[in-house]
Amino acid sequence: MKYVLIILLFFPLWLNAQVNLDGTIDTGDKFANAKLESNESPEVIAKRLEWWSEARFGMFIHWGLYAQDGCFWKGKDGRSEHMMRNLQIPISDYEKIADEFKPTCFNADEWVKVAKDAGMKYMVLTSKHHDGFAMFNSPSNNYNILTSTPWKRDPVKELTEACKKQGLKFGVYYSLGRDWHDPDCNSVKGWRSNVWDFPEEEKKDFSKYFERKVKPQITELITQYHPAIIWFDTPELITKEESTELLSLIHELDPTCIVNQRVGNKLGDYAVREQKIPAGGEPRPWETCMTLNGAWGYHKTDNNWKSADSLVHSLVDIASKGGNFLLNVGPTGKGIIPQTSVNRLKEVGEWLNVNGEAVYGTSSSPFGKLAWGRCTKKVGEDDETLYLSVFYWPKNGKLQLDFPVEIIRACLLSDTDKELKTETNQSGVSITIPIQAPNEIATVVKLVVKPL
Ligand code: FHN
Numbered sequence: 001m002k003y004v005l006i007i008l009l010f011f012p013l014w015l016n017a018q019v020n021l022d023g024t025i026d027t028g029d030k031f032a033n034a035k036l037e038s039n040e041s042p043e044v045i046a047k048r049l050e051w052w053s054e055a056r057f058g059m060f061i062h063w064g065l066y067a068q069d070g071c072f073w074k075g076k077d078g079r080s081e082h083m084m085r086n087l088q089i090p091i092s093d094y095e096k097i098a099d100e101f102k103p104t105c106f107n108a109d110e111w112v113k114v115a116k117d118a119g120m121k122y123m124v125l126t127s128k129h130h131d132g133f134a135m136f137n138s139p140s141n142n143y144n145i146l147t148s149t150p151w152k153r154d155p156v157k158e159l160t161e162a163c164k165k166q167g168l169k170f171g172v173y174y175s176l177g178r179d180w181h182d183p184d185c186n187s188v189k190g191w192r193s194n195v196w197d198f199p200e201e202e203k204k205d206f207s208k209y210f211e212r213k214v215k216p217q218i219t220e221l222i223t224q225y226h227p228a229i230i231w232f233d234t235p236e237l238i239t240k241e242e243s244t245e246l247l248s249l250i251h252e253l254d255p256t257c258i259v260n261q262r263v264g265n266k267l268g269d270y271a272v273r274e275q276k277i278p279a280g281g282e283p284r285p286w287e288t289c290m291t292l293n294g295a296w297g298y299h300k301t302d303n304n305w306k307s308a309d310s311l312v313h314s315l316v317d318i319a320s321k322g323g324n325f326l327l328n329v330g331p332t333g334k335g336i337i338p339q340t341s342v343n344r345l346k347e348v349g350e351w352l353n354v355n356g357e358a359v360y361g362t363s364s365s366p367f368g369k370l371a372w373g374r375c376t377k378k379v380g381e382d383d384e385t386l387y388l389s390v391f392y393w394p395k396n397g398k399l400q401l402d403f404p405v406e407i408i409r410a411c412l413l414s415d416t417d418k419e420l421k422t423e424t425n426q427s428g429v430s431i432t433i434p435i436q437a438p439n440e441i442a443t444v445v446k447l448v449v450k451p452l
């Protein structure tokens with residue numbers, strides 16, 4: 001066991017990576033996708049991810065038929081966007097939800113403004129979740145919002161246009177290996193399949209579903225909307241050949257389209273972490289996706305909302321490890337983003353209005369674990385800038401940095417005209433700061449320093 005631990009500890013060094021004290025691994029371009037295998041060069045992937053790496057913060061939207069009654073069906077609690085599976089609702093019954101789906105309050109410009117006011121730079125909408133219902137105009141499959149609802153509008157089209165107007169990038173989520181409307185979409189041990197309408201799991205042929213539904217719909221999504229990201233989910237039983245074929249199809253149609261790791265089989269441009277933040281970041285581009293309460297889709301009884309403090313701390317923690325934060329909202333069946341979601345996002349946006357420079361376009365911390373908060377970094381021509389996001393404000397008016405750094409200038413990001421006094425001591429540097437924290441959630445101290 002001891003030898004295994006030693007190997008694990010030194011494994012990144014074997015990768016010629018720099019392991020920092022806080023566990024972040026500076027792998028540089030060469031190992032950006034250490035665990036992802038791609039037939040494209042790291043430079044091509046880095047170029048495709050350029051705007052995405054600057055953006056750092058996006059809005060995830062889980063919206064579909066399950067939202068009609070807040071993930072309830074005939075008075076029964078379906079608990080989440082998995083309602084159809086949780087309640088084993090037959091397709092013939094579930095389809096009836098579409099007959100009444102008419103989100104009269106939906107306003108794409110308003111949704112995009114909520115994201116923009118939150119400081120989010122991109123948006124990813126569920127174009128087809130596990131229930132198999134397409135939230136876009138899908139000529140290849142009538143089970144879609146334009147053909148099968150009385151609403152007869154296309155939210156993917158409207159959000160694409162609204163994002164373009166307001167300067168956000170727009171992407172689509174697509175459930176790849178789970179589709180409870182298709183008789184051939186099987187899953188690992190059948191545990192996430194529709195075995196109530198299609199009980200003979202062993203007779204299902206994923207490749208038929210792949211040819212019949214996945215490839216035509218991915219082609220429609222790209223040629224009709226030109227999304228900046230295709231965010232695949234749950235690849236389940238897709239083969240390496242199919243994942244590779246899908247990536248080729250996408251990049252033949254649009255070489256700039258970013259594809260996440262859940263295209264399957266270790267392919268994709270970046271890694272996904274769900275509901276958690278890796279302790280030491282990831283040795284490649286990565287993104288944490290997270291709910292604001294307990295469910296991805298609108299669950300009308302779930303009021304377990306995260307605080308604005310925790311959301312800002314998560315955003316900064318993720319940025320300090322070189323990752324992106326994709327934070328989810330679940331709009332109602334009428335097309336309304338729940339007010340508590342809007343309120344929380346507004347508070348995050350207010351913090352970013354003042355301190356966004358410490359997040360957007362930054363790279364991971366060069367230091368070990370910091371008891372008082374997190375650090376993000378930008379590299380300049382002749383100097384570097386460190387953004388110290390202080391979550392726990394020292395009571396003695398001194399911020400002690402226990403690492404060697406040559407400070408050229410120190411200030412609060414919220415008051416850059418006023419220089420802060422610094423003095424070198426035995427264990428590093430002490431910065432004289434106000435007794436009261438200027439921002440209760442997190443105050444950013446900006447340090448311009450000699451190259452580290
Ligand atoms: O089962 C889905 C779930 O509903 C949700 O879409 C999340 C978002 O990343 N993905 C799957 C669970 O891993």
